[in-house]
Amino acid sequence: MDAQKIKTYFSKPDKLLLGVASTLSYKANIPTFLIRIGILIITLVFIPIGILMYLFLYFTLVLKKGKTVSFSLSGLxxxxxxxxxxxxxxxxxxxxxxxxxxxxxxxxxxxxxxDQLVGNGWSIFGNILLSMIIFGCLGAFMGYYLDKNKSKKPS
Structure with missing residues (x-):
């Protein structure tokens, strides 16, 4: 791949993967190239944080299902x-x-x-599910509250 193809790949204004960079570029008036490179660097340096941040941005910016669903999925x-x-x-x-x-x-x-040492590996898995439920509910409450306050404000 030559340098021109790489540059046009990163600077496309349309969506490549879920449309996070193009949506953020449109809303923040920042070049798509910079957003994609920034997300790539964050993901390579902090693997779980970069992936989670990308999914969070997808749920909050791209999905048009309301903040309740977006925040609950992000919490999960x-x-x-x-x-x-x-x-x-x-x-x-x-x-x-x-x-x-x-x-x-x-x-x-x-x-x-x-599981080999203690014999109850499912308790760890249960803690993971409990955490997902707790943070999913917290996210749903936050999204519901934000949607509710948005509908009360006069336009």
Whole structure:
């Protein structure tokens, strides 16, 4: 691929993947090229944060289903890495306490090792589901509140 093809690929005004960059470019009046490169850099440096940020922007900017649905779906997605705070100390200190990022990236390995050592890997999975439900409900309440206040304001 030559440099011209790469430049035209990143500077397209239409959507490439879910339309986040083109929608954000239109709303913020920023070149699409800069937004796509910024999202790419954030995703490569902070893998789970970049992906979650992209999905959050998709739910809040591109979907036209209202803020209740967008915020609840975003809460469900964010509930997975945030379930770290609902886990027992043994999981938090796994391999020297790698934190939320290490936990998020190694969930299958953690489940397998915890099941071998303790014998109840499903409790970890239950904590993840509980966190997704809690943060999904919080997101739904926030979205509902924002939609409700938006409809009260005179245009």
């Amino acid at each position: 997605i964010l509930g997975i890495p945030l379930s770290y705070y609902f886990q027992p100390e043994m999981i938090k200190n796994w391999r020297g306490g790698t934190g939320v990022f290490g936990y998020f990236l190694n969930i299958p390995t953690i489940l397998e090792q915890y």
